[in-house]
Amino acid sequence: MNFELDYEHRLIRDTVEKFVDNELLPLEPRLLVRESQGMGPGLTSEELESLHNKCRELGLWGLDCPEETGGVDLPAIAMVGVNEAIGKTVVPFTFPPDSPNLHMLLATANTDQRTRYVDPYARGETVSAIAISEPNAGADPAGMLTRAVRDGEHWIINGRKIWISRVDNADFTIAMAVTNPDKGSRGGISAFLIDKNTRGFEVAREIPMIGGNKTFEVLFDNCRIPAGQLLGEEGAGFAPMQLRLTVRRLQMGAWCVGMATRALQMMCQYANQRVTFGERLSERQSIQWWVTDAATRIHACRLMLWDAAVKQDAGKDVRTEASMIKVHGTEMASDVIDHAMQTYGAMGMTKELPLQLMAQQVRTMRIYEGPSEVHRWVVAKRVLRQYE
Numbered sequence: 001m002n003f004e005l006d007y008e009h010r011l012i013r014d015t016v017e018k019f020v021d022n023e024l025l026p027l028e029p030r031l032l033v034r035e036s037q038g039m040g041p042g043l044t045s046e047e048l049e050s051l052h053n054k055c056r057e058l059g060l061w062g063l064d065c066p067e068e069t070g071g072v073d074l075p076a077i078a079m080v081g082v083n084e085a086i087g088k089t090v091v092p093f094t095f096p097p098d099s100p101n102l103h104m105l106l107a108t109a110n111t112d113q114r115t116r117y118v119d120p121y122a123r124g125e126t127v128s129a130i131a132i133s134e135p136n137a138g139a140d141p142a143g144m145l146t147r148a149v150r151d152g153e154h155w156i157i158n159g160r161k162i163w164i165s166r167v168d169n170a171d172f173t174i175a176m177a178v179t180n181p182d183k184g185s186r187g188g189i190s191a192f193l194i195d196k197n198t199r200g201f202e203v204a205r206e207i208p209m210i211g212g213n214k215t216f217e218v219l220f221d222n223c224r225i226p227a228g229q230l231l232g233e234e235g236a237g238f239a240p241m242q243l244r245l246t247v248r249r250l251q252m253g254a255w256c257v258g259m260a261t262r263a264l265q266m267m268c269q270y271a272n273q274r275v276t277f278g279e280r281l282s283e284r285q286s287i288q289w290w291v292t293d294a295a296t297r298i299h300a301c302r303l304m305l306w307d308a309a310v311k312q313d314a315g316k317d318v319r320t321e322a323s324m325i326k327v328h329g330t331e332m333a334s335d336v337i338d339h340a341m342q343t344y345g346a347m348g349m350t351k352e353l354p355l356q357l358m359a360q361q362v363r364t365m366r367i368y369e370g371p372s373e374v375h376r377w378v379v380a381k382r383v384l385r386q387y388e
């Protein structure tokens with residue numbers, strides 16, 4: 001298997017790495033101060049605008065968008081390096097547009113929807129959200145109850161979604177709803193495009209989460225939308241939703257490699273200079289083993305990502321690999337960050353270092369896009385079946 005990037009893709013990855021070093025990392029101290037003062041670790045609109053301008057200047061836009069939408073069309077193998085670089089900082093930034101929804105849209109949108117939704121989204125002019133989870137259906141989205149009923153040239157949607165990211169300022173939300181309760185996830189769940197300010201679509205409350213995240217509860221109260229807002233085939237919403245989740249899971253694995261690499265670097269720098277009981281921490285076997293385990297697990301995760309990316313670029317189904325990567329990556333990064341915090345002693349408990357934010361961010365990652373236990377269960381079922 002060849003993991004080499006070609007010349008052009010290497011150049012883009014190098015540009016991304018410079019962007020992270022020169023534009024994102026310098027923002028971190030400011031962000032940490034704001035976070036420690038209770039203002040959250042988000043970027044201001046001015047900071048975000050300035051970063052977006054820089055991205056346009058450097059051609060870092062629509063990195064995995066197809067060329068016909070004005071994007072760079074990077075293969076998955078090149079996106080591993082891009083996302084790894086981004087993962088090195090706690091500055092909450094992803095290159096626009098956010099990939100997973102884009103991939104779901106590309107797989108499902110008709111010609112009219114491509115013009116109205118995909119093209120502006122790929123150009124970075126709009127923000128999107130996805131509403132799958134419900135109070136009684138999170139890890140098991142097949143159990144969702146939000147119902148869409150056809151009424152002539154309209155659909156009427158009723159139900160409640162929860163934990164929805166970005167929906168407060170999304171120009172449109174991809175909402176999943178049941179269109180045929182008898183069929184459930186096998187032909188009975190559809191996707192809909194809901195524009196901001198659609199009557200009957202209400203953001204009910206903001207829910208602050210750890211790691212600077214916030215999510216929202218959303219209500220559909222007789223929300224009437226034109227029939228043309230159905231995304232993809234009626235009843236066939238589940239498969240593209242899974243495709244979207246696979247894209248995100250690989251992205252998360254690469255973020256984890258980036259986060260863990262940064263934590264390992266910090267751990268080594270400190271261990272090399274901190275002396276206790278007359279010896280540097282780097283001389284202690286407990287610390288050395290953390291270093292070895294971290295380097296080994298980071299290496300393994302990166303190889304898993306490259307392997308999945310090559311397969312994905314070849315058009316293969318990588319759902320199992322994506323589940324393995326999500327579990328391995330998030331748990332590996334959690335452990336490495338925790339060991340880095342432990343190495344720093346009291347300093348590791350402060351809000352002056354990015355480690356505490358990284359720890360919180362990676363903690364949420366063990367839940368969203370599917371909890372670890374569910375991924376383990378899914379992988380086990382597939383492996384057991386293989387040896388039946």
Ligand SMILES: Cc1cc2nc3c(=O)[nH]c(=O)nc-3n(C[C@H](O)[C@H](O)[C@H](O)COP(=O)(O)OP(=O)(O)OC[C@H]3O[C@@H](n4cnc5c(N)ncnc54)[C@H](O)[C@@H]3O)c2cc1C
Pocket residue numbers: 129130131132133134135136137138139140162163164165166209213215364367368369370371372373374377
């Ligand atoms: C920061 C954040 C952002 C999010 N953003 C979005 C979003 O934008 N859109 C959206 O739709 N959703 C979003 N979610 C929701 C997320 O996808 C769900 O929280 C997740 O799927 C788990 O669902 P749940 O919380 O209902 O947990 P439950 O389904 O109640 O599961 C609870 C726990 O039970 C265990 N468990 C469940 N099933 C099994 C099983 N089969 N085997 C073993 N153990 C099991 C797991 O430990 C799991 O953590 C977000 C969540 C977070 C934390």
